Amino acid sequence: MEYPVVLALEDFVPVLLGSIGFALLGRLAPTPPARRAGMAGAVLIGLGGVAKCVWKLVYAAGAGDLVLLEQSLFPLMAAGAVLLAWSLAVTIRRGRRTHVWPFAAAYAAGLAASVASGSLHPIFVVATFGVTAVSVLGAIVAGRHRQWWAVSLFVLGLVLVTSLVPLRQSPKHETLAYQWLEQSLNTSAQALLLIAALLTLRASSVVKVGEPV
Numbered sequence: 001m002e003y004p005v006v007l008a009l010e011d012f013v014p015v016l017l018g019s020i021g022f023a024l025l026g027r028l029a030p031t032p033p034a035r036r037a038g039m040a041g042a043v044l045i046g047l048g049g050v051a052k053c054v055w056k057l058v059y060a061a062g063a064g065d066l067v068l069l070e071q072s073l074f075p076l077m078a079a080g081a082v083l084l085a086w087s088l089a090v091t092i093r094r095g096r097r098t099h100v101w102p103f104a105a106a107y108a109a110g111l112a113a114s115v116a117s118g119s120l121h122p123i124f125v126v127a128t129f130g131v132t133a134v135s136v137l138g139a140i141v142a143g144r145h146r147q148w149w150a151v152s153l154f155v156l157g158l159v160l161v162t163s164l165v166p167l168r169q170s171p172k173h174e175t176l177a178y179q180w181l182e183q184s185l186n187t188s189a190q191a192l193l194l195i196a197a198l199l200t201l202r203a204s205s206v207v208k209v210g211e212p213v
Helices: 005-010 012-026 032-060 067-071 073-092 101-117 121-144 148-168 176-205
Strands: none
Touching: 005 012, 005 032, 005 176, 012 032, 012 073, 012 121, 012 176, 032 067, 032 073, 067 073, 073 101, 073 121, 101 121, 121 148, 121 176, 148 176
């Protein structure tokens, strides 16, 4: 299948939407170290997405196949998701110590398994679980602030992302129509994540009268 340039350019849209959403979630953390980790995680996830988009664009333009850019997606996404998940865990466990080493160990194990096996599948699994955990933790934070619209959007976004799995396993996956369908679903999912993150951040910044800060 010939990959059109316009489809490669559209792939930057969900990356941008998702990166902003992840950055907003990183701002929820109650401590500076956790906020810095959350923002760093959002940046790493964004860099992974941009690297994959650049690879697609270069490939679509017939300028080569920069495999290193394509393969950098999941290691960067996994690292970013781990950092952001820890940041959100700190947010949920406000006032209680949240160790970072289990999150770091999960990433290290996935990376080591990928190197040992010569396959990106282990780090892909870490990235997938990490990004899923970010949405779940974000929904928990939203629920604690009674921001039920945000909870619903987090869940709906996860449903859309999950729907991509059977599409990618379909024999029609390589057709142009399916590629557009997949990217449309991904764009919608990231837009929902961004709106949910914005609603959650706004809810968390509102201090009700009589409640402790």
